[in-house]
Amino acid sequence: MSAAPAAMTVLHVDDEEEFTALTAELLERQSDRIGVVSATTADEALDLLERETIDCVVSDYEMSGTDGLELLAAVRERHEGLPFILFTGRGSEEIASEAISAGVTDYLRKGGGSDQFALLANRIENAVEQARSRLSYRAVFENTDVGLTVRDVETGTVVDVNQQYCDLLGYDREQLGELGLEDITADVPGYDAERGVELLERALAEPEFTFEWPDRRSDGSTHWVEVDATLVEIEGRERSLVTIHDVHERHEREAVLATLHQVATEIQECETIEAACERTVAAAESILEFEMCSLMVAEGGWLVPKAVSTGAPTDGARRMRQDQGLAGKTYQTGESTLVEDVLDDDVSEPAKTSYRSGISVPIGESGVFQAVATEPNAFSQADVELAELLVSHTARVLDRLRFEGELRRQNERLEEFASVVSHDLRNPLTVALGKLELVREESDSEHLAHLGDALERMSSITEDTLQLARHGGSVDDTHRIDLATFADRCWTVVQTDEATLTVADATIRADRNRLRHIFENLFRNAVEHATPDDGSAVSITVGVLPGGFYVADDGVGIPESERDRVFDPGHTTTEEGTGFGLAIVEEFAAAHGWTVQVTEGDDGGARFEFTGVEVLDRDP
Structure with a gap:
């Protein structure tokens, strides 16, 4: 259910006491929204305006002592936006013109019976509603914490500006109202009045669109603002309301x-x-x-x-x-x-x-x-x-x-x-x-x-x-290396006896010198320490992993309890070993950024897995 319309109090001023009583009765009968207080002199009316909350003044033109237009002037001095309706028995084009020029809200002649009072009640309600709308608009317009300008939709000229925007740019209202967009646009590359018009038009067409703009303050400095615009109806006319947010600090x-x-x-x-x-x-x-x-x-x-x-x-x-x-x-x-x-x-x-x-x-x-x-x-x-x-x-x-x-x-x-x-x-x-x-x-x-x-x-x-x-430390330069060709070459310089080597087809990126030492040490380690229990020759495989490769043998393997120590410098299980071979393998793998770990191979021997390797291609 919608709320009931707000009541309104009308001050009726007429030096004929009987007529004021009649007017009050007929107006209140025509509209349950209207309440009437009466005065028979201008002084009495002005006194009531100071003591009562009045929404509209209805006054006769001809009164003893002060006429209606003189009363209007006095009311305007004290209450600028208060609706004032001239309700007079004397009518002429001259009086009507003079009343309009003086700023009267409406002009209506007496007579015509109850129908004329019905018309007057309607005029009062319209005048009060419009005044309240203007007051509400001004209250928002002046008391908001953002800058506001109202522009004519057709010409783009400034119709109104609020004090917040004046303070932001350092101008008074009259100055700011006379300046065009080109006058308040700072000298920033890519921003000019033509672009500003385009962006404003887009903001009017797209409700969610906003843009940042460099305003020029009165002292010549640049001040960044965020702008949005919307079409509104103000006092019966379509206007563009431009909102300016201060974003200079953020910008x-x-x-x-x-x-x-x-x-x-x-x-x-x-x-x-x-x-x-x-x-x-x-x-x-x-x-x-x-x-x-x-x-x-x-x-x-x-x-x-x-x-x-x-x-x-x-x-x-x-x-x-x-x-x-x-x-x-x-x-x-x-x-x-x-x-x-x-x-x-x-x-x-x-x-x-x-x-x-x-x-x-x-x-x-x-x-x-x-x-x-x-x-x-x-x-x-x-x-x-x-x-x-x-x-x-x-x-x-x-x-x-x-x-x-x-x-x-x-x-x-x-x-x-x-x-x-x-x-x-x-x-x-x-x-x-x-x-x-x-x-x-x-x-x-x-x-x-x-x-x-x-x-x-x-x-x-x-x-x-x-x-x-x-050769410790990080690797500075790597090359494409064919794994099979390179491993075979390393195999030829190691005393392999009857051992055999199988290598998968793949290409990786690595430092040749360090990779050579990794393969030679692992091949030598397998031949010297991984002989199968049955005395047969050891078989070694170089295979490919996702993101790496492995070197595995089918020998006796490495006990799980020993796997965490095999890379320690000096650790060896034979009197002939130096204990540095696998330490070198781990050091040179780390120099590449690789990780190496030892596990059990598919055939029960030792398997050294290298991950983090850049594998360029491999045999599917």
Whole structure:
């Protein structure tokens, strides 16, 4: 059920008291929505307007003391939008024209009996409803928190603007109402008045369509807004109502985020810790507009400044212990801090007494970024979040550079170790083996055979150690390798006795040198350790897996309890073995990014499965 129409109170003004009483009775009889209060003078009417809630004034034209148009002027001064109907016994075109020019809502002559009062009641109801509609429209139009403009549908000219939009662009109503779309469009590539008209027309045609637009403020600055438009009827005329949402802050943040994304690539390309720190601080200064900021890196128990912004004093940052001040707390806890006023903070130990506020952001486990200002409350939580985003890229780069530095130092130590093994062990071993041959020509002692075996074992350990030292680490370059051809070639350099090899047809990508060592060590391991219990020759198979390959034999296999230890350096089950063969297999597999594990083969022997391999093609 719909709600009953709202009641309305009418003030009837006429200096004939009997007529006011009659008018009140007839109007209330014509409409149960109308209630009438009466006045016989203008002063009495104006007094009632101040004391009562009046929805419409009905007044005679000719009254003693004040005529109806003078009363209209007085009412308009106090109540601009209040409906005012002139109901008079005197009628002429001159009076009607004068009344309309004065802003009367309606004009109606007395007479005609009850039918004329029915017409008057209808005119009152219409006038009040229209006034209420206008009041409701104005209330929404002026009190909303978004900008609004009303445009003529045909010409596109501005009919009305609300104060919110005026404040947003810095104009008064008259100025903004006179400006065209080309006048308030900022000078941004790709945006002009013609495109604006096209987008507005699309918004009117598609209710869900909105678009962003660069408005030009009165001071010449650019302010981004989001626009939508709809067709509405205002005071009986079709208009386009354009709604303008302020999205400048969001747009600016998105622009900053996009720029930070670009800077992240530049930071990631830095080859030194100092370069990464300097690029980070430069981005914070230019993009985040942090005039004074610095970046400290953890070194030897200290937080050491590596980069300081150009806007900061040369002594604006200092070395601090890793548990000292706000920087130390940030590094220890890994949590960001916003300091609104240093004077109220017990932890901060600013490098300069002029610093009053700031932010402190951890750079992973590598250091701390800080920005400061000489006035309190200079930073917001949004500043903290943007700084965290920026230094998150720096943290990854510093971790990488530290890892690469440690790896480089490790490789240098390995190379030094390999050099020592090569020169200080291999050469004496070679001399010892040569001397042994000379001694054998002079003596056939059984001890010489044991000595020769020991020296050969030492030589094998030396060679395996050199392989690990010189060929460990990651693979930088790979090639297409035909598995069958390559495995056959590796098979020919291993003393295989009566063993046999079967290889599947497939092509993989791998480093030739490391893959050669993997196959040779596995083939040698199978021939030497996997002889079947019946004494027959071992059979070895190189097969293909989804995403990998395997090397299997049909020998005695590896007990399940031993499988977790077979790749440990030095682990061997025979006196002749060096214990490095399978360690080399695992190391060189890992260098490719592969995973290797040992399981039981289909024929009961050992099966080494390699996964994570790039298999280019295979025999179906």
